[in-house]
Structures are given as structure tokens and as C-alpha cells.
Amino acid sequence: MGVAVTAVCAGEHAELVRSLGAAQIVDYRAEDFTRLPDRFDAVVDAVGKSSFGRCRDLLRPDGVYVSSELGPGGQNLPLSLLGTVRRGRRRVVFPFPEDDQAVVEEIRTHLADGTFGPLVDRSYPLEEIVAAYRYVETGQKIGNVLITVGATGPESG
Structure with a gap:
């Protein structure tokens, strides 16, 4: 894809x-x-634990802060709606899903090629959804937590 990624995570x-x-x-x-x-x-906050305000100085003048979450206190939303007002050309965006078959086909191609794949931390049966939610709320999950219908017992991936 032609990008160099610097990732932030626990050691x-x-x-x-x-x-x-x-x-x-x-x-x-x-x-x-x-x-x-x-x-x-670009700074991509995939877990919503930061904000544009904290990351602004990491961005180049035309940089973009992408967040999957509203950020602490919901502060990222108004910044995305305001555009570039008082922030130069730096901007905040949310990756709103598109109802576009081309996007689905691109994801399918990456899955088939092995250049993209889901990261599943755990899987819970629907009957244990409360336990799944509690696990997610610990902030310790790595990847996705799946809820399955018709399965038994939590599984670690």
C-alpha cells in the first residue's frame, strides 16, 4: 500500500x-x-483513546486525524464538522462506512490475497454477551470480540 506505519501499543x-x-x-x-x-x-486512532488536540502536533500541515470514536468528551465530532477553521489545513475525519460494492470487492480481494484479515481476540456465545461486554470494557482486548449464535463457551483467538 506504500505507507510506513508507526503503531502505538503496550510493549x-x-x-x-x-x-x-x-x-x-x-x-x-x-x-x-x-x-x-x-x-x-495521518494519525489513525482506531481505539478512540486519544483526541485531535493531543495529536495535532504529530500532523504535517496537510495532515488528517482519523478516529473511529468521538474521543474524550465527544470533542472530535465538532472538530470534524467545523472543517479546517482555526486549525490550518489539518482536519479531523470519521471513517463513515460507504454502501459501495467497490469497497466490498476491494476488501474481498485483500482477504483472498492475505493482505488484510480480521484480528479476533475472543469469541463469546450470544448467551454470554454480558461477559463479552465486560471484557471489552476492561480495555484489554486486542482486536475484535465476536458474538456467535449457537456456540458454547468463550474462546481465545
Whole structure:
């Protein structure tokens, strides 16, 4: 895809994250990633534990902050709606899903080629959805937690 990825994670997950394609790893428990000397074209907060305000200085002048979450206190949403007002050309975006067959086909191709795949942490049967939710709320999940219909017992992936 032509990108160099710097990933932020707990140190014990460094090898897993590296296996997913990260070129550089920052252990957030040992180093404040917001103080990195590098500047990036994009910062992607896939878990919603940061905000544009914290990451602004990591972005190049035309950089984009992408978040899958509203951020602490919902602060990312109004920034995405305001566009580039008072932030130069840096901007906040949310990856809204598109109802586009071309996107589905691209994902299917990546899955078939092995260049993309889901990361599943655990799987719970529907009857244990409360336990699944509690696990997610611990903030310790790595990847996705699946809810299955007609299965028994939690499984680790």
C-alpha cells in the first residue's frame, strides 16, 4: 500500500502489531507518543483513546486525524464538522462506512490475497454477551470480540 506505519501499543503486543505491518512501535507505557519528533500525514486512532488536540502536533500541515470514536468528551465530532477553521489545513475525519460494492470487492480481494484479515481476540456465545461486554470494557482486548449464535463457551483467538 506504500505507507510506513508507526503503531502505538503496550510493549507486550509489539510483535503482534509488527506482524500486522507496523514498521515502528511505540510502547505507550514507556513513552509519550505525542512527543515523537516525527510528523505524519495521518494519525489513525482506531481505539478512540486519544483526541485531535493531543495529536495535532504529530500532523504535517496537510495532515488528517482519523478516529473511529468521538474521543474524550465527544470533542472530535465538532472538530470534524467545523472543517479546517482555526486549525490550518489539518482536519479531523470519521471513517463513515460507504454502501459501495467497490469497497466490498476491494476488501474481498485483500482477504483472498492475505493482505488484510480480521484480528479476533475472543469469541463469546450470544448467551454470554454480558461477559463479552465486560471484557471489552476492561480495555484489554486486542482486536475484535465476536458474538456467535449457537456456540458454547468463550474462546481465545
